[in-house]
Amino acid sequence: MFTKILIANRGEIACRVAATARRLGIKTVAVYSEVDAGARHVAACDEAVLIGPAAARDSYLRSDHILAAAKATGAQAIHPGYGFLSENDAFAEACAAAGIAFIGPPASAIRAMGSKSAAKALMEKAGVPLVPGYHGDNQDSHFLRSESDRIGYPVLIKASAGGGGKGMRIVERSGDFGAALASCQREASNSFGDDRVLVEKYLTRPRHIEIQVFADSHGNCVYLFERDCSVQRRHQKVLEEAPAxxxxxxxxxxxxxxxxxxxxxVGYVGAGTVEFIANQDGSFYFMEMNTRLQVEHPVTEMITGTDLVEWQLRVASGQPLPCRQDQLRIDGHAIEARVYAENPEKGFLPAIGTLRYLRQPPAIEFATPVAVATAATAAGASRPVTRIDSGVREGDAISPYYDPMIAKLIVWAPTRDEACVAMAASLAGMKIAGLATNIAFLKRLVESAPFSSAELDTGLIERNPGTLLPAPRPAPRHAVALAAGAILATEALQAAGDADPWSDVGGWRMNSRMTRSLQFEDAVSTHAAGINYQGRAWTFTLDGRTDQLSLVTCNRDELTLRLGGETVHGNVVLDGETVHVFVEGEHVQLHWNDPMVHAGELEEEGGRLTAPMPGKIVALLVEKGAVVAKGTPLLIMEAMKMEHTISAPRDGIVADLMYAVGEQVAEGAQLIAFEAAAVPAA
Incomplete structure (x- = not known):
């Protein structure tokens, strides 16, 4: 077994590998970019080496810097995690040439499966069923269109060297093929440095089922059953579960x-995943093989009682697989939810910012099989277990440079129904303030009828927008009461010891008691809460209804109130004029119009189209002076490895284009000067 390994990655996977290595008595070396100097994965390792600036191409994708760090620290092996260099055959070869073990498959296997087109040709020879399509080398746009016409629409254009949902487009008709191909090729080139694509028939209501495989250098190979990854948005997995x-x-x-x-x-060694697309009738077709550990590997660990990272380390050091196929069993059901910094209500745009507040449900971090088994059988009864794999802490920043995943929330239970209930409860206990997240969306998804009844396919999210992305609703009464209670409690704490009668928490006034109004706004309405001081309590009036309000307990952000005859408990975070209220599994965000500290109002910017986040302009679709109809695509910007189209908000004229193709833009930067105008009838 190795005594020291270098982890050529960041975030939760680097922390995950470090946790397993520490348990096995293996020293670890972290690598980090300039922006990650204080990151959690750096603190999790025994040593750390700076490898370059923030941009991944200048740091985590610099194989020469990583190899130099391994040599300088005496690391015997490199674990690539997933993403970055994990499926780079040249890096695997460079490790071998340097006498450093690559904890992954041989370069030849990576090369064989690295091209989706070549892999499909290999599987076709092996008799594995394939989806009808074109997987060849001819990349002429006219030829690819003719092949798509032959296959029949809808078709899926997919980056040949891709992964993670990058470089994929569904095309419904022949006339849309050219634009979709160009967009797919740009995204593929930006993400993988390779713009080659393949074209396949797009199956309606398919399921995405993948098989975890593991092979050693002694000729042994097993499968650790399947994972269902059908619940996706923009071809990226959202929920994963095992078994299917x-x-x-x-x-x-x-x-x-x-x-x-x-x-x-392909002479495989190590952990890998073979992905299949499956029809509802049970037929299945080979899609691709990911020659690395997958983000969703914890659900397999939870149902099989294995530590796949430990298996990786043992196999890479020359040991045989710990289990034979006949020794592997499925126990219970596991579900994983990917908690992202993103805004589902704005097309799942990634979010950046600081995790100003982070509270997690009771869980085991990077749980080992022994820890899961112990927790599951506590008190002699089998009960659900929650695990969290995360690479961030409260106070950390989610930057625009890397994937915006905050954590993986994984639950295990004896049955799927129990796992769904446990996941909903765990999501309710995940409380984050400081940036937008998908937590509320995930909770609605887990509790939705299609998911809870296992009516799964890759279009589940798109088919249920009303349920999963409902229109904003006014903040409930108890949330406004908690916000008011938190402000009153904070004022009382600040006034403690102050002899000024005007600061008295009882609201003393000559010949009367103090009355005030606390003004809050949410996404759809304004709430004017009337507060009448009653000594150490208050009356609370909202929307014509008045109740007695009293503070029961206040422990930092945890607040318990008595509102009329009801006890209300929640977590409240005061962040300037923003009040975050976490109550009954919901996150309610309110703006407090504090008359003493008014932040000011933004001027109306009806003539500006601004960048929703930092990024780069990759295409201008109109010229200055163009007259366009509402919804017309104006430009495409690339941010966090995904393309985002900026469209006309109304009929009008493009008065000016503020940036050229290739230029970087900051969040909020004006991209286009736009003037409302009537569009002449066709």
Whole structure:
């Protein structure tokens, strides 16, 4: 076994590998960019080496810098995590040439499966069923369009070297093919340095099922059953679970054996995932093989009682697999939710900012199989277990340079129904303030009828916008009461010891008691809460209803109030004029119009189209002076490796274009000067 390894990654996967290595008595070396100097993964390792500036291409993708760090620190092996260099065959070869073990498959296997087109050709020869499509080398746009016309629409254009949902476009008709191809190629080139694509028939209501495989250098290869990753948005996984609902024993064996055959065909060693697209009738087709550990690997660990990172370390050091196929069993059900800094209400745009407040549900961090088993059987009864894998802490920043994942929330329970209930409860206990997150969206998704009843396919989210992305609603009464209570409690704490009668917490006034109005705004309405001081309590009036309000307990951000005959408990975070209220599994955000400290109002900017986040202009779709209709695409910007189209908010004229293709823009920067005007009838 190794005595020291270097982890060539960041975030939660680097922390995950460090946790397993520490348990095995292995020293770890972190690498970090300038912006990650204080990151959690740096603190989790025994040593750390700076490898470059913030941009990944100048740091985490610099194989020469990483190899130099490994040599300087005496690391015997490099764990690549996932993303970055994990599926880079040249890096695997460079490690071998330097005498450093690459904790992953041989370069030849990465190369064989690294191109989706080549991998499909290999699987076709092996007799594995493939989705109808074109996977060849001819990348002429006219030829690819003709192949798509032959296959029949809808088709899926997919980056040949891609992954993570990058470089993928669904095309519904032939006339849209050219623009979709150009966009796909740009995104593929930006994300992978390779703009080659393949074209496949797009199946309606398919399921995405993948098989975890593991092989050693002694000729052994097993499959650790399946994961259902059907719940996706923009081809990126949102929820993953194991085992797949409705999977029969026969189908599981057929898919598992096909996955093992695929791994053996390329001389595979280490952890890998063979991904299949499956019809509702049970038929399945090979999609691709990811030659690395997957983000969703914890659900497999939770149902099999394995530590896949430990298996990676043992196999890479020359040891045989710890288990044979007949020794592997499925126990219970596990679900993983990816908690992201993003705004579902704004098209899932990634968010950046500081985690000013972070509270997590009761959970085991980077749980080992022993810890899970112990927690599951506590008090002699099998009960749900929650695990959290995270690479951030309160106070850390989510930057525009890397994937905006905050944490992976994983639950295990004896049954799927129990796992769904446990996941909803765990999401309710995940409280974050400082930036937008998808937590509320995930909770609605887990509790939705299609997911809870296992009616799964890759279009589930798009088909249920009303349920999953409902219109904003006014803050409930108890949330406004908690916001008011937190302000009153904070004022009382600040006034403690102050002899000034005007600061008395009882609201003393000559010949009367103090009355005031606390003004709050949410996304859709204004709330004027009337507060009448009654000594150490108050009356609370909102929307014509008055109740007695009293403070029961206040422990930092935790607040318990008595409102009329009801006890209300929640967490309240005062962040300037923003009040975050976490109550009954909801996060209610209010703006407090404090008359003593008014932040000012932004001027109306109807003639400006601004950048929703930092990024780069990749295409200008109109010229200065163009007359456009509402909804017309105006430009495309790339941010966090995804393309975002800026469209005309109304009929009008493009008065000016503020940036050229290739230029970087800051969040809020004016991109286009736009003037409202009537569009002449066609």
């Amino acid at each position: 609902p409705g999977m029969t024993v026969e189908r599981r064996q057929a898919m598992g054996e096909a996955a093992v055959a695929a791994a053996r065909a």
